[in-house]
Amino acid sequence: SAVISQKPSRDICQRGTSLTIQCQVDSQVTMMFWYRQQPGQSLTLIATANQGSEATYESGFVIDKFPISRPNLTFSTLTVSNMSPEDSSIYLCSVDRGSLDTQYFGPGTRLTVL
């Protein structure tokens, strides 16, 4: 398995501001993923982040709204930009250490936008 931490664990933000979420893994991993989980819902993939390349975004998610950095094999950030109340969700990072390996999730960041 992998030990994954996220910062912050929760935040309350004002409309129009931005928040950067950090994800740290205890070992080097090839692929990192960012998910959104709206209240009472399933997990929706936002983007896949590989070190050294641009993140790949899923349909409905764009880089201007959710810029991602992946500076090394143990760390990634997701920024939620120009927030609105509809962005209130849990944001989760996960890691995958190889092809068709399982994904391990961080504890999540609970975001509330007022």
Next chain:
Amino acid sequence: GENVEQHPSTLSVQEGDSAVIKCTYSDSASNYFPWYKQELGKGPQLIIDIRSNVGEKKDQRIAVTLNKTAKHFSLHITETQPEDSAVYFCAAAGNQFYFGTGTSLTVIP
């Protein structure tokens, strides 16, 4: 793309009884099927998984079965305990993970 359906959405059982959660998928290329448990305020935790070359896998009180022909797989929890209460997600994976809609399990003491 893949479509994963999960049933039931909510499930209540008496402590000691069994719980069964079922998922179906649509993409025959999916060949890896993990199950996650998510407790309140936490991220999903892998509890068991199965690959397409296996029909059944068991780990203590938890078992998973896979029917590739019918494209469905199930999670079985026996001798349920209150600490089993959580939301459970299935997933089907080929090149990407696709998650089910979740089952909220309540075990009544």
